[in-house]
Amino acid sequence: MEFYLMPLFVKMFVSNMEISLSWYKDVLNFQSVFELPDKDGETVMAHIRGKKYQDIMLVSKQSDREFNGEDVILNLPVDDIDKFVIRAAKTGAEVKEKPVDRPWNARELVLKDPDGYVITLSMIIDKGKAFDDVIDGAR
Template sequence: MEFYPMPLFVKLSVSNVEKSLCWYKEVLNFDSVFELPDKGGKIMMAHIRGKKYQDIILVAESAHDDINANGKGIVLNFSVDDVDLYSKKASKASAVVVEGPIDRSWNARELVLRDLDGYLITVSMGIDKEKDFNDVINQVESKL
């Protein structure tokens, strides 16, 4: 596992780090970079990674965290090579599928999932790899 400075990362407050760790591994192919147990051996923090620079820190929610606020207005987006493969993994793991897989007008195929604590996760891949940015913008504008 490569170690590098992370210029930006997401920290998610979760109700059960072990269960969330399993969900991210099983559904999204994340690997554990580092896990920090408390004095009793229960994992209280886990640094996980999908592809390079797709880092998430899972932290055990504290007593003052409001579980109902988790995920409100936040959608994590991860680029993947094959959305349909993730759709099959999500189905096999009984993950909550919010939408998709669906082809978007902005040249992306996406699957939107909800994790165990209510965070929205979008896995996304480009549909036509030959299109450049201007081609995609023109395509979107033509549908407006």
Template sequence: MKIGEVGLLSNNVVGLSNFYKSFLGIDNGSNDSIHQTIIAEETMLTIYNDNSLKNNNNQNICLAFTVNDVDDEYNKLLNLGVEIIEKPTTRPWGARNMSFYDPDKNVIYLRSFIK
């Protein structure tokens, strides 16, 4: 069994999708305001509006991405104007991590492994 996709519910599908398209460097060719699918390698990120009101207090889920260089991504994120939770920090186990909020206040972690 494989996880087929990760889905984010949003009242602002276009805005959140545009953020992830910029962040991931992907153009899905869509500007749909109800449902967008963004595919990176074999993972699908779906952003959709199920017509329920979202409070954007997303405290029970996070997304984590492994990247080549956390510091490069950190600088890109500053240019996107995101709210940083934790700046890049080297962990005792050899990973370099950072975290930030996406536009809907989902917590996003980035990590890279020091070689």
């Protein structure tokens, strides 16, 4: 696994680290970079990665404070949406929106993780399309 300074990453509070880690690995094919255990050996922080620069830090929720995962939407570029549709079906992941072609030259699948965080997987439809043509099409 390559180690680099992360130019940006998201920290997400999770209610159950084991369930969340499993979901990101099984549904989105993320890998664990580093897991920090507490004094009892339970993971309280996990740095996970999809593709290069798709780094997320999962942090165990330490209190009963309420949080709303829907207030955050993560957008991850992928090469093949259909692979993730199959993975979501196999794992029983919640599909918030089935794959749809957007006017901005993207095919997108929207999922919800176990804590309610919304994950949009986005694939370019026409890689040869010029940026100006994409913008004109989106208008």
